[in-house]
Amino acid sequence: MSAQILDGKATAAAIKSELTVRVAALKEKGITPGLGTVLVGDDPASQKYVAGKHRDCAQVGLASIQRQLPATATQEEIEAVVRELNEDPACTGYIVQLPLPKGIDENRILELMDPAKDADGLHPTNLGRLVLNEPAPLPCTPNGVITLLRAHGVEINGAEVVVVGRGVTIGRPMPLLLTRRSENATVTQCHTGTRDLAAHLRNADIIVAAAGVPHLIKPEDVKPGAAVLDVGVSRNAEGKIMGDVHPGVAEVAGWISPNPGGVGPMTRAQLLVNVVEAAERAAAAL
Ligand SMILES: Nc1nc(=O)c2c([nH]1)NC[C@@H]1CN(c3ccc(C(=O)N[C@@H](CCC(=O)O)C(=O)O)cc3)C=[N+]21
Numbered sequence: 708m709s710a711q712i713l714d715g716k717a718t719a720a721a722i723k724s725e726l727t728v729r730v731a732a733l734k735e736k737g738i739t740p741g742l743g744t745v746l747v748g749d750d751p752a753s754q755k756y757v758a759g760k761h762r763d764c765a766q767v768g769l770a771s772i773q774r775q776l777p778a779t780a781t782q783e784e785i786e787a788v789v790r791e792l793n794e795d796p797a798c799t800g801y802i803v804q805l806p807l808p809k810g811i812d813e814n815r816i817l818e819l820m821d822p823a824k825d826a827d828g829l830h831p832t833n834l835g836r837l838v839l840n841e842p843a844p845l846p847c848t849p850n851g852v853i854t855l856l857r858a859h860g861v862e863i864n865g866a867e868v869v870v871v872g873r874g875v876t877i878g879r880p881m882p883l884l885l886t887r888r889s890e891n892a893t894v895t896q897c898h899t900g901t902r903d904l905a906a907h908l909r910n911a912d913i914i915v916a917a918a919g920v921p922h923l924i925k926p927e928d929v930k931p932g933a934a935v936l937d938v939g940v941s942r943n944a945e946g947k948i949m950g951d952v953h954p955g956v957a958e959v960a961g962w963i964s965p966n967p968g969g970v971g972p973m974t975r976a977q978l979l980v981n982v983v984e985a986a987e988r989a990a991a992a993l
Pocket residue numbers: 755756759802803804805806827847940966967968969970971972974975
């Protein structure tokens with residue numbers, strides 16, 4: 708292996724220790740920020756992610772608010788929980804764990820959330836603010852990717868970045884963040900309709916792989932020295948996480964984010980950042 712590691716675990720730990728100080732300062736003013744999660748159903752992976760988020764809360768001193776509904780919950784029942792968290796002053800920010808069970812209108816649920824409490828940065832109002840260059844909570848995974856690159860000194864300014872995927876949580880917002888003046892990257896978005904993915908990949912200084920296709924990114928398609936971020940989460944038959952990036956890429960790339968231990972912990976850290984920032988904004992407005 709020749710690539711250097713984009714260490715998400717260590718970077719997330721550093722962010723969390725910085726947040727711990729900011730949370731303590733809020734508590735001095737009598738404010739304890741709280742992160743809420745809404746989990747519907749009993750998908751083991753979702754349960755594990757949500758449990759991780761509450762462990763993070765305990766670490767940085769945030770209060771945890773957990774709402775759990777059975778897989779049989781109706782649209783109305785989920786919406787009632789969303790309305791309740793919108794009103795709850797103890798809840799600074801919250802997420803509705805996705806995906807929701809079949810038959811539930813996910814977008815309607817997300818639209819019902821108070822945009823000021825949107826810890827995921829995925830509310831339509833906040834995605835719109837991102838397009839308009841207005842301050843807003845940022846989507847956690849794309850923001851985690853950028854923070855991870857910056858923490859390791861990978862040059863984004865002027866870089867050719869290929870984003871693989873067009874999902875709502877990563878693929879679609881990622882280019883919006885990368886093309887801000889503060890990042891200044893040139894972005895090509897590839898997806899299942901791309902005619903020659905390899906031709907685009909070979910040109911990339913940075914690859915963000917968020918396709919959800921195991922080992923889609925092959926060593927022969929990566930420019931030597933490129934930074935490759937594996938954001939894919941598929942699971943094989945044994946439940947083991949399979950990334951989008953073939954292990955052989957580590958021999959060619961200059962930087963690689965492991966999976967697990969790369970972008971996943973960064974997503975969680977950015978979620979905490981959104982909650983602490985929301986609490987600081989609310990405190991400043993008092
Ligand atoms: N409303 C909503 N917001 C989300 O942010 C959201 C979601 N729904 N639904 C599912 C995806 C997935 N996701 C992960 C976050 C952290 C890890 C993570 O920390 N993973 C560890 C390993 C964990 C393990 O071993 O399973 C790692 O990469 O090192 C993984 C996956 C957030 N998501």
